[in-house]
Amino acid sequence: MDRLFIVVGLGNPGKKYDNTRHNVGFDTLDLLGARHCIKISKLKFKALIGEGSIDGQRVILAKPQTFMNLSGESVRDIADWYKVPLSDVIIIYDDIDLDTGKLRIRSKGSAGTHNGMRSILYHIQSENFPRIRIGIGRPPEGWDLADYVLSRFKEDERRAVNTSIDLAVEAVSSIISGGIETTMSKYNK
Template sequence: MKLVVGLGNPGTQYVHTRHNVGWLVVDEVARRAGATWRKEGKDAEVAEVRVGSEKVLLVKPQTFMNTSGRAVAPFVSFYKLEGRDLLAVQDDLDSPFGLLRLRPSGRHGGQNGVRDIIRLLGHEAFPRLKLGISRPPTGWDPADWVLSRWRPEEAATLAQLVRLGADAVAVWASSGLAEAQLQFNGTDLRPKPSTPTSTPADGLDAGSAAGGDKPVS
């Protein structure tokens, strides 16, 4: 069995904020499987899906982000899961918006949901699916930035990032972390700079620059 935790804040006012991108990914995994969410105790919503032969429990903590571990630790304990069986899907301030990467373990990097999971599990040895939301623009406090809403011009990239995030969750659950890293690390949805078009050499017209005859006047 695998446990996938989408990190976010409960409440309709937070649904479309950057901090809740982890929720968007697990919602997409549940939608694809036709799974429904149910309340589990007072601290979590869960949905059960099957990926290949693997049973996967999706979790959306109903605590606020800073106390996410309170929703996660009981599932890890009840199902006697190893760290490698838990995947935390999180927003990542230190990655550009549109960048996706999986990591096997590591420190929380300032992400308070991951920080609290580490605190209550007592270790850092669980994988993370990090979805870049970029550093805040000049003058923004990071706390305000993560709770800001997505801009309309970001919608297409966000939708693609969520779809690929759900794909990465499925590969992790069915084929393991190494295969998911191989397929998805390095995913970068940022717009590519346009390639400058070549211009005729100085002092030559287009026909001469291309090696053709000059036009007849």
């Protein structure tokens, strides 16, 4: 039986947030969609979604349009509608607790300092789902956290993050075809 995977990239909608630190989840989904010829353009469940397949499995790619702090509303609506097990919902997001460009994959866990993840955990009442975190580093001394996550990368940081986004796209395929444990041992270096 075909499984259905839901892959959610977190970010904020609107041109003014393009290429900001907080939007690496959206950036990853854009690359994932491009690589697998999945157009993410239908507005459903408070998200832009695209349907297609990756490694022979059906996938829904979703970019919540609720703004980061309300991401959980969209994720809950999608998961409820498609009735997929949470183990088949993959969330991709930025993490200030990881160095810029570092990739970390987990099968479950807390939200940490991330408001989008807090919203998801609150709305789906579980932390048992895979996540791919892309490091954006900590704000420099004196910076407000909100200003920092909504800022753009310096050129060298952007290169490191683009490499991570590329790896994150590979990791999604790996989770879908080989499972989370295999993927964690391969990518968490």
